[in-house]
Amino acid sequence: MTPPVGAVGVIGAGAVGQSVAMLLAAGGWCESVRIVSRTGLSAQALVTDLEDMCQVTASSVRAVHAPDAGQLTSCEAVVVCPRGDFTNTARTNIRMAGLNANAPVIASLARKLAHYQGLVVMVTNPVDVLTRLFAEVSGCPHVYGVGSNTDTARYRLTLARLLNVSPQAVNGHVIGEHGDQAVVCASTTRVGDLPVPVVPLRQVRDELTDRPRRINAGLGRTRCGPAGAVIAALRAGLGLDDAVTELCVNHEGQWRGIPLRFTAGTPTVCLPRLDAAEARQLIAADAKLRDAYEPLARLYLPAQSRQKEKTAVPQTAVRIATATQAATVTSNSPVVTDWALRYFGPWWNATSTAPDADAAVIADVNPDRVTEIAQRVADHSHEETVYANSTMHVDRDDDGTVSASQPDHKLVYRAEPGGPLHIYGYEDVPVALAAARLAREVVRGQLLADGWSTLHASAVVRDGQTVLTLGDKGAGKTTTALLLARADWQLLANDRVFIRREDDRLRVLPWPSAAAIGLGLLDALGWYDQVRDRVQRGEQLHPTQHQKVTAALHSGSRTPLRTEAGKELKPQFFPDQLHSWLGLTLATEGHAARILFPRITPGTEPALLDEDRNVGVGDFFTAGTEDRYPDVFGLLPTYLPDTQPLLELLGELPRNVLSLGHDVKANTDFLAQVIGSTA
Numbered sequence: 001m002t003p004p005v006g007a008v009g010v011i012g013a014g015a016v017g018q019s020v021a022m023l024l025a026a027g028g029w030c031e032s033v034r035i036v037s038r039t040g041l042s043a044q045a046l047v048t049d050l051e052d053m054c055q056v057t058a059s060s061v062r063a064v065h066a067p068d069a070g071q072l073t074s075c076e077a078v079v080v081c082p083r084g085d086f087t088n089t090a091r092t093n094i095r096m097a098g099l100n101a102n103a104p105v106i107a108s109l110a111r112k113l114a115h116y117q118g119l120v121v122m123v124t125n126p127v128d129v130l131t132r133l134f135a136e137v138s139g140c141p142h143v144y145g146v147g148s149n150t151d152t153a154r155y156r157l158t159l160a161r162l163l164n165v166s167p168q169a170v171n172g173h174v175i176g177e178h179g180d181q182a183v184v185c186a187s188t189t190r191v192g193d194l195p196v197p198v199v200p201l202r203q204v205r206d207e208l209t210d211r212p213r214r215i216n217a218g219l220g221r222t223r224c225g226p227a228g229a230v231i232a233a234l235r236a237g238l239g240l241d242d243a244v245t246e247l248c249v250n251h252e253g254q255w256r257g258i259p260l261r262f263t264a265g266t267p268t269v270c271l272p273r274l275d276a277a278e279a280r281q282l283i284a285a286d287a288k289l290r291d292a293y294e295p296l297a298r299l300y301l302p303a304q305s306r307q308k309e310k311t312a313v314p315q316t317a318v319r320i321a322t323a324t325q326a327a328t329v330t331s332n333s334p335v336v337t338d339w340a341l342r343y344f345g346p347w348w349n350a351t352s353t354a355p356d357a358d359a360a361v362i363a364d365v366n367p368d369r370v371t372e373i374a375q376r377v378a379d380h381s382h383e384e385t386v387y388a389n390s391t392m393h394v395d396r397d398d399d400g401t402v403s404a405s406q407p408d409h410k411l412v413y414r415a416e417p418g419g420p421l422h423i424y425g426y427e428d429v430p431v432a433l434a435a436a437r438l439a440r441e442v443v444r445g446q447l448l449a450d451g452w453s454t455l456h457a458s459a460v461v462r463d464g465q466t467v468l469t470l471g472d473k474g475a476g477k478t479t480t481a482l483l484l485a486r487a488d489w490q491l492l493a494n495d496r497v498f499i500r501r502e503d504d505r506l507r508v509l510p511w512p513s514a515a516a517i518g519l520g521l522l523d524a525l526g527w528y529d530q531v532r533d534r535v536q537r538g539e540q541l542h543p544t545q546h547q548k549v550t551a552a553l554h555s556g557s558r559t560p561l562r563t564e565a566g567k568e569l570k571p572q573f574f575p576d577q578l579h580s581w582l583g584l585t586l587a588t589e590g591h592a593a594r595i596l597f598p599r600i601t602p603g604t605e606p607a608l609l610d611e612d613r614n615v616g617v618g619d620f621f622t623a624g625t626e627d628r629y630p631d632v633f634g635l636l637p638t639y640l641p642d643t644q645p646l647l648e649l650l651g652e653l654p655r656n657v658l659s660l661g662h663d664v665k666a667n668t669d670f671l672a673q674v675i676g677s678t679a
Contacts, residue, residue, distance in 0.1 A: 003060070005030040005238055009072035011109060012082035013042035015220070016123050019227035020079050025050050025061045027231070029240060030076075032062040036069050038082060038105075070112040077234055078116065080109060080134065081123035095125040095147075095179045099292060106130045107300040110137035119237040121146060121230050122248070127178050129292045131248045132255035137300050144237065145248030146229040147178025148257025151208060152246045153225065155184060158207040159198065165191055172198075173246060173272055174208070176256050176285035182208065183282050187275040239265030252427040254286045255293075261547060263554050268547045276393065279407025280378065283371065286410075286426070290367075315355040320439055322348040322498075322509055322588075325446035327360040329439045331431070336363050339432035340439060346575040346586050347493075347510040348443075360442045362420050363435035369424040373412035374405040385630055388437055389544075394632055402633050409434070415633040429543060437629065440512060444498075445635040452500040452509070453641050454621040459492035459508055459590070460484040466492060466508045466590035467675055469598060470619055476598035476660055479521060482584075483668045484675075486525065490587035491578060496621065499592065501645045506592035506653075514542040515578055516570040519549070523558045524664050527582055531571065532556065534581060542572035594675055595655040604661045606670035611657040615650040617643060 008030045010021050017037075024033045033050065037043035043065050050063035072078050084101030088094060102124050113120070116138065122131040122145040131145030151174035160167040172189030174182050184205060186198035198204060215222045235241040242264065248257045251269060260267040274282060316337040317330040329340050337352070344350035382395040387406070394404045400417040409430045414422045421438055425431035444454070457468045458481035467489070469480040478494045485491040494516075498509040522528045535541065535553045546569040548561050553571065561569040578584045597613045620643050623631060656674055660667045 003029050003031050004240060005076050007032045007034055007064075007072075007075040008234065009034045009036065009066065009069075009075040009078040011036045011069055011072070011078065011080050012124070013037040013046045014081065014083055015223040016081045016226050016230070017079070018046055019223045020081065020123075020230050021046060021050055021063070022053065023227055023231050025054050025059055025063060026057060028059055028061060029235075030061060032064050034064045034066040034072055034075060036066045036072065040065070040067060068112070069109050073113065073116050073118075075118055077119035077121065077238060078113065079121045079123065079230055079234070080106065081230075082106075082109070083124060093180050095127070096129075096292065098125050099129060099296075102126075102130060103133060103296050103300070106134050107137050107296075110134045110140075113138050113140065115139045117141065119234065120144070121233050121237070123226055123230060125178070126292065128248045128256055128289050129296070132250070132289075132293055133296050133300065135250070135255075136297070142237065143249075144233055144260075145178075145255075145257070146226060146233055147248060148173075148175055148182070148246035149229040149232065150222075150225045151178060151182050151257070153229075154208050154211050155204065158204050158211075159189070159191075159196075162203070163191060163196065173259050175246060175258050175271070176282050177289055178248070178257055180209075181281065181285040181288055182257075183274075183278055183285060184208075185272045185274065185278060187278060188272040236260075236262035237265060237267075244270060252429060254289070254426065256282070256286060256289060261551055263551050266554050268550045268554075270547045274408060276378070276391070276407050279410070280374065283374065283407075283410055283426075287367070287371070317353050317355045317359065318344075318350055319353045319356075320344045320348055320350050320443060322443060323447065323450070323452075325443050325450060327439055327442040327446070328353065328356045328358070329361045329363060329435055330355045330359040331362070331435065332364045332366075333428045333431065335428035336365075336432040336435050339429075340436055342574060342576055343436045344439075344512050344575075346579065347512045347588060349588075359420055361423065361435055361439045363423040363425075363431050365426070365428055365431055366424045367426050370405075370410055370412050370426055373403055373414060373424065374407070374410075377403050377405045377412070385632065387630060387632060388628060392632065400634075404632060406434075413438075413633065421633055421635070433543065438633070438635070441629060441631075441633075441635045445637060447498055447509075448640055449637045450500075451641050452498045453643055453646060454511070455497050455499045455615075455646075456495070456619050456621060457497055458494045459497050459510075460489035461492050461508075461587035461590035462489045464590050465593035467594045467596060468497070468508070468592055469596045470615060471597055471599070474600070476600040478515075478517065479600065479660070479667075480596060480598050480671065482517065482521070482525060483664065483671055485584045487668050487672055490585045492587040492590055499646060500641075501649055504649070506646065506649050508590050508592055510586075510588065512575060514544060514572045514574060516572055518560055518568050518570045519552060519558050520560045522571060524662065526664075528558055531581060541577070542574050545570075545572040592650065592653060595650065595653050596671075596674070597655065597657040599657070599659050600661075601659050602662050604659055606658065606660050606663075606667050608674070609657045609659055613657045614655065615647060617647070620646075 035043040047063040047065045084105050086101035088097050120143040127145040127147040135143040155174045156167050156170040173185045176183035236243045244261045246259050259270045261270045316334045318337045318340040319328050341350045377393050377395045380395045382393045390408045392406050402415045404413040410426045412424050423434050457470045458477040469477045493510045496511045532553045
């Protein structure tokens with residue numbers, strides 16, 4: 001049988017290079033192994049040795065000497081593991097000690113393999129820094145570094161020994177730097193399905209440090225463990241195995257080891273949740289790796305690339321408005337303001353504008369401010385809350401200044417009384433997400449102060465007439481809205497709306513947000529295949545989407561996904577994707593004309609129910625019932641509008657309590673019949 005993979009190149013014929021080449025030759029899943037070394041003599045010797053082995057073991061893999069790395073561009077994958085000439089005498093930061101000797105070797109190889117499109121696996125230490133160097137000098141799109149995967153293996157072995165369990169039962173990760181500042185993810189470590197105390201953690205960390213030292217003392221160099229990590233990375237990256245493995249990649253602008261879930265060769269990030277201490281350790285590891293890399297960038301990156309990286313981006317700004325209220329967002333990153341335009345434009349009015357000294361939200365990429373404010377919050381007595389499904393630590397000064405940090409996303413916030421809300425982060429996308437959420441909160445506060453209320457409802461509009469759908473979670477608000485939106489109604493909102501009484505009518509505005517549509521519903525509505533096709537072509541849904549959902553779309557699974565707590569994990573669509581991907585038309589406002597109270601009952605025909613249900617106080621969001629966006633920064637008015645006038649008018653609208661089944665056509669026809677007279 002023809003092996004599934006053609007040629008794999010190995011650069012470097014030292015301890016790891018020899019072990020990798022031997023495993024490739026013995027594995028039989030590639031046609032040939034091409035060996036490159038600096039002098040050529042060691043490569044030729046290794047090829048001869050491999051030929052002997054392949055003959056003895058009847059392996060069909062051919063060993064070939066390639067005189068130069070540039071001749072490996074036809075390989076499907078290349079393993080980079082050369083070592084510069086130096087004697088490592090360091091007792092701490094041992095892997096970082098080879099930086100100056102190995103960096104010029106890696107930069108030279110990167111230039112020879114410029115724009116190579118295959119898989120590159122970096123082994124040479126310090127692996128996290130040199131993985132980034134190779135990727136940015138070469139421009140290669142698929143570069144991974146091994147290191148954190150061997151750290152993780154050692155962690156699981158150590159913990160298994162301490163707990164007297166099988167290593168296969170231990171599920172835990174080591175991430176960040178492959179070095180002294182590796183981050184042990186103890187808070188999410190499990191044995192079987194149960195959390196375990198990693199005590200004493202110091203003993204575990206000591207073993208992670210001592211284990212490679214023992215190997216080096218006896219053998220001169222670690223080889224088998226790293227070689228095994230390379231083979232695992234190759235098989236996952238080439239689509240031979242579906243697996244989770246810890247590799248160094250560019251994640252939100254930081255090159256560090258993180259777990260990646262490979263499905264048919266496509267990786268998705270599955271970073272474990274970090275507690276506050278682990279998040280601080282990861283920030284410190286990122287800073288260390290960034291500081292080590294910056295001198296290399298000056299030496300080896302083209303001048304124009306350095307200029308692009310270092311030149312300050314002028315401030316950009318976006319004005320967000322709805323009804324008579326508005327707020328301006330400014331940022332030193334155009335990604336942040338472009339995000340706001342995309343996020344708010346389909347439902348509110350968002351326009352680029354000149355930077356404004358009176359901006360309500362200032363959202364900048366500034367790692368130094370992140371470190372400073374996060375440390376300040378950690379050093380003070382602070383409260384803890386959950387904001388947008390992420391832990392937030394909040395410190396309040398006597399003068400009313402609020403400082404906060406979200407370690408999971410490396411974001412910090414600072415709000416002084418009467419001043420703008422400042423948001424700082426390490427990378428563009430997390431800052432953009434936070435800026436969009438909080439700009440919406442600023443406008444929300446203005447709307448509430450102007451007499452608007454927030455109603456837990458989906459909404460569709462036709463000719464200005466709005467059908468509101470209410471109910472508890474899982475009642476069918478989103479399903480009803482999407483069924484009607486497919487039947488030529490305009491989608492105003494899928495979860496909540498702003499509503500205000502104006503004369504004898506109820507005006508309704510959208511609440512801009514990502515739209516969550518379950519895999520089963522996506523399939524039932526006939527959208528699954530087109531969404532999957534876009535995702536497989538590399539297009540991105542909203543980044544708050546869980547990685548399991550992305551993996552399901554790649555694999556073609558249509559089965560609904562749920563967390564351990566039973567919450568469904570759903571694809572998350574940007575507002576503009578509701579139109580560009582799903583073909584829906586969005587509305588910017590309307591007037592309430594009818595209310596529906598659906599109930600999804602599988603296996604039944606759609607029908608009206610002989611029940612009387614009306615809108616109540618519990619259908620409105622208040623400071624006490626807000627479950628996703630608590631008012632941490634005091635952006636909302638102290639006293640919310642009285643909902644009684646709204647309830648009176650809502651009580652006068654036509655309303656129906658109804659049961660829906662799972663038949664999309666039957667449900668749609670029934671809904672059209674029920675609301676046919678609305679418009």
